Amino acid sequence: MDTQPALNFWQRNKLVIKSFFIGFLVLALLIPTFLIMYLVNERKERKQEVTKEISNKWSAAQIITGPFLIVPYTEMESNVQVKKYLYILPEVLDINGNIEPEIRYRSIYKVPVYTTRPLLLKGKFSKNSLNTININPALIRWNEARLCIGITDLKGLKEQNIKWNGQPLAMEAGMPESSIAEQGINTLLPLDSSFLTGEYDFSVQLNLQGSEQLYFTPMGSTTSVHLSSKWNNPAFDGKYLPDTEKVGKNSFEADWKISQFNRDFPKIFANNSNVKYSVAASAFGVVLLSPFDAYAQTMRSLKYAILVIALTFFAYFFTEIFQRRPVHPLQYILIGMALVVFYTLLLSLSEYILFPTAYLTAASATIILLGWYTYSIFKKASTAFIFTLLLSALYTFIYVLIQMQDNALLFGSIGLFVLLALAMYLSRKIDWYGIDRKPAET
Numbered sequence: 380m381d382t383q384p385a386l387n388f389w390q391r392n393k394l395v396i397k398s399f400f401i402g403f404l405v406l407a408l409l410i411p412t413f414l415i416m417y418l419v420n421e422r423k424e425r426k427q428e429v430t431k432e433i434s435n436k437w438s439a440a441q442i443i444t445g446p447f448l449i450v451p452y453t454e455m456e457s458n459v460q461v462k463k464y465l466y467i468l469p470e471v472l473d474i475n476g477n478i479e480p481e482i483r484y485r486s487i488y489k490v491p492v493y494t495t496r497p498l499l500l501k502g503k504f505s506k507n508s509l510n511t512i513n514i515n516p517a518l519i520r521w522n523e524a525r526l527c528i529g530i531t532d533l534k535g536l537k538e539q540n541i542k543w544n545g546q547p548l549a550m551e552a553g554m555p556e557s558s559i560a561e562q563g564i565n566t567l568l569p570l571d572s573s574f575l576t577g578e579y580d581f582s583v584q585l586n587l588q589g590s591e592q593l594y595f596t597p598m599g600s601t602t603s604v605h606l607s608s609k610w611n612n613p614a615f616d617g618k619y620l621p622d623t624e625k626v627g628k629n630s631f632e633a634d635w636k637i638s639q640f641n642r643d644f645p646k647i648f649a650n651n652s653n654v655k656y657s658v659a660a661s662a663f664g665v666v667l668l669s670p671f672d673a674y675a676q677t678m679r680s681l682k683y684a685i686l687v688i689a690l691t692f693f694a695y696f697f698t699e700i701f702q703r704r705p706v707h708p709l710q711y712i713l714i715g716m717a718l719v720v721f722y723t724l725l726l727s728l729s730e731y732i733l734f735p736t737a738y739l740t741a742a743s744a745t746i747i748l749l750g751w752y753t754y755s756i757f758k759k760a761s762t763a764f765i766f767t768l769l770l771s772a773l774y775t776f777i778y779v780l781i782q783m784q785d786n787a788l789l790f791g792s793i794g795l796f797v798l799l800a801l802a803m804y805l806s807r808k809i810d811w812y813g814i815d816r817k818p819a820e821t
Contacts, residue, residue, distance in 0.1 A: 397696070397708070398696070400708055400711075401692050401696060401711060404692070404708075404711055404712065404715055405685065405688050405689050405692060405715075408684075408688050408715045408718070408719055409684070409685060411719045412681055412684040412685075412719060412722065415681060415719070415722045415723060415726065416678065416681050418723075418726065419674055419677050419678050419681065419726060420674075420678075422674060422726065422730070423674040425488075426488050426672065426674065429485045429486065429488040429490065430488075430490045430590070430591070432485065433483050433485055433490045433492070433590065434490075434492075434590040434591075437483060437492050437535070437588060437589075437590055438492070438532045438534050438535025438587075438588040438589050438590060439531060439532040439534075439535070439589065439590055440531065440532075440589055440590055440591055440592035440593070440594070441530065441531050441532060441535060441587060441589035441592070441593050441594070442529070442530075442531045442594040442595070442596065442659070442662050442664075443474075443498070443500075443528070443529065443530060443585075443587075443593075443594070443595050443596070444528070444529030444530075444559060444560040444563070444595075444596045444598065444658065444659070444662075445500075445527055445528040445529050445559075445560070445563070445596075445598055446469065446472075446500065446502075446526055446527065446528050446541075446581055446583060446598070447466060447467065447468050447469070447526075447527055447528075447559065447598055448465075448466070448467040448468075448504070448524055448525070448526060448527070448568070449464050449465070449466060449524070449525050449527055449554075449555050449556055449559075449565075450464065450465040450466075450467060450519055450520065450521065450523070450524040450525075450570075451463070451464055451465075451519075451520045451523045451524075451555075452464070452465055452514060452518045452519040452520060452649075453518050453520070454518065463649060463650055464555075464556050464558070464649065464650050465512070465514065465519060465647070465648075465649050466558070466559060466647065466648055466649070466650075467504065467507060467646070467647050468598045468599065468600070468646050468647070469502045469503060469504050469581070469598060469599045469600070470502070470503055470504060470505045470506055470599065470600045470601070470646075471502040471503050471599050471600065471601050472500065472501075472502040472597075472598055472599025472601070472602045472603070473499075473500070473501045473502055473599075473602075473603045473604075474498070474499070474500050474595060474602070474603065474604040474605070475498075475499045475604075475605045476495050476497075476498040476499065476593075476604075476605070476606050476607075477495065477496060477497075477606075477607050477608065478493045478494075478495055478593060478606060478607070478608035478610065478665070478667075479493060479494045479495070479496050479608070479609070480492070480493045480608060480609065480610045480667055481493070481494075487730050487731065488730075489669065490590065490591070490669070491590075491591055491610070491667045491668075491669050492588065492589065492590045492591070493588070493589055493590075493593065493608070493610075493667060494537075494586065494587070494588050495585060495586060495587045495589075495593070496586060497538075497584045497585060497586050498583075498584070498585040498586070498587055499582070499583070499584055500528075500581075500582070500583035500584075500585070501580075501581070501582045501583070502580075502581060502599055503578055503579060503580045503581065504574075504578070504579045504581070505577070505578040505579070506600075507574065507575045507646075507647065508575065508647070509575065509647065511645065511647065512647055512648060512649050514649060516572060516575075519572075521569070521570040521571050521572060521574060522569045522570070522571070523567070523569075524567075524568050524569070524570045524574075525555050525565045525566065525567055525568060526541075526543065526548065526565060526566050526568045526581070527554055527555070527559075527560070527563055527564070527565040528541075528550075528563050528564050528565070528583065529554070529559060529560025529561075529562065529563040529596075530560075530562060530563045530564065530585075530587070531562060532562070532589070533552055533562055533563070533564070534588075535587050535588035535589050536564070536585065536586075536587055536588075537586045537587065537588060538584075538585070538586035539564065539583070539584065539585050539586070540583075540584040541566070541581070541582070541583050541584070542581065542582045542583075543568065543579065543580075543581050544579055544580055544581075545580070548566045548568075549566060550564040550565065550566045551564065551565060551566060552564055553565065556650075558650055559658050559659075560658075560659075591666060591667050591669075592616075592664065592665070592666050592667070593606070593664050593665055594616075594617055594662040594663060594664035595662065595663060595664055596658055596659065596661050596662050596663075597619070597637040597639075597641070597642050597661055597663070598658075599639075600638070600639040600646055601636070601637075601638060601639070602635070602636070602637045602638075603634070603635065603636050603637075604633075604634065604635040604636075604637075605632070605633070605634050606631075606632070606633050606634075606664075606665055607630065607631070607632045607633075608630060608631055608665075608667075609629055609630045610630065610631060610667050611626065611627065611628055611629050611630065611631065612667070612668045612669075613626060613631045613633070613665050613666065613667060613668065614665070614666040614668050615633060615663075615664075615665055615666075616663070616664065616665070616666050617662050617663030617664055618660065618661050618662065618663050619635055619637055619641070619661075619663040620663075621633040621634055621635050622634055622635060622636055631665075633665065635663065637663075642661050643656065643657065643660070643661065644656035644657075644658055644661070673729035673730075673733075673734035673737065674729075676729075676734050676781055676782075677722070677725055677726050677729060677734075679781040680722065680725065680738075680777060680778075680781050681722055683777050683780065683781070684718075684719070684722065686777070687718060687721075687773060687774075687777060688715060688718050688719075690773055690798065691714065691718060691749075691770065691773070692711065692714070692715070694766060694769055694770075695711070695714065695753075695766075698753075698757065698762060698766065702757050702759070702762065704756070704757055704758075706756060710752075710756060713752070714749060714752065717745060717748055717749055717752075718745065718749075720745070721741050721742065721744075721745040722741075724740075724741035724744060724745070725737055725738060725741040728740055728741055738774075738778055742771075742774040742778075745770075745774075746767055746770050746771055746774065747767075749766070749767075749770060750763050750764075750766060750767035750770070751763070753766045753767070776794055780794075
């Protein structure tokens with residue numbers, strides 16, 4: 380009876396050595412994934428530069444502040460008469476706007492811009508009292524009062540129609556004082572002390588261009604805003620979220636109602652106070668998210684690269700054991716390179732087509748390539764088919780994770796636990812010490 384010849388060190392421990400090699404290769408493949416992350420950031424910065432260029436030519440993101448009144452008054456300081464300003468905000472402000480979006484192109488990049496046709500602001504000034512600000516009414520220069528509307532980028536103002544108590548006003552560019560808004564339009568509005576006891580209506584109609592964002596500040600003691608648009612990918616942002624919102628397949632609508640008790644500044648205040656009010660911090664509105672910006676999703680998918688690579692190598696390692704057909708280290712390297720190239724495919728394709736289509740195309744190409752390669756290694760169609768299904772499930776699982784955002788950690792942890800349990804189940808009866816030992820011949 381012949382006995383099995385003694386195995387040398389490498390033969391006895393080749394699975395251990397290969398497992399260490401696979402672990403090292405997984406870590407080594409993180410280097411090109413980090414380089415791809417750098418490339419994603421570089422392309423994203425280029426997109427931001429293009430967005431800025433288009434915004435400079437079209438119009439930047441807009442913040443509408445007002446209407447409000449700026450009224451000069453004088454005070455004596457160190458025996459010197461100093462000119463200061465009183466700010467009076469409306470009692471009621473109703474805003475109704477329809478946002479007409481369009482896409483502007485520069486090279487391969489697409490940037491959403493918009494036009495309001497029109498943006499309507501209506502309301503009234505009433506119930507004005509100087510009791511809370513401790514200013515002598517005789518020092519107020521009512522005849523120098525100015526009606527002001529803050530607009531972030533005047534380049535986007537294409538048309539305006541403003542009425543005060545039904546009378547049209549001729550506006551001019553600029554702001555008499557920049558504490559509330561740095562840019563905008565204003566007009567002289569000669570008043571007298573009867574303003575404190577009267578009621579004055581206003582209406583404003585603006586045709587305004589902007590890029591990506593449209594914000595408002597709650598200047599009224601009661602501010603109501605209604606926005607609608609044929610854009611299906613909005614983000615409601617700023618200090619206040621909508622009271623009601625409806626996002627459909629091709630449009631959205633949103634409504635806000637904000638009271639003076641919800642903001643951090645009063646109806647009437649002056650710039651002589653030690654308290655500084657940040658009116659701009661109360662801005663709110665909508666962001667037209669670009670469906671073409673897939674860099675964030677590509678970056679999220681890259682964060683799962685180590686999981687994809689490790690699980691693919693894990694599947695090959697177990698297939699190698701069960702099939703008793705060794706896979707050469709160079710073949711592992713080629714498989715790893717194919718997994719990394721998936722992300723460059725995903726990045727490049729997502730710059731031309733929507734991210735879901737780009738992901739499906741890149742994943743399908745990678746799965747088909749590795750399925751064919753698996754068949755060439757193990758020479759079994761069933762093995763290649765099972766591996767293709769497993770890889771398809773893995774890429775589907777990763778896509779679901781990067782879409783979930785808030786619940787990604789929960790479902791990712793559950794998925795990893797299930798995969799670990801599956802690995803333990805498959806390996807429970809493997810004789811790790813005798814797997815390379817051949818039965819003795821008689």
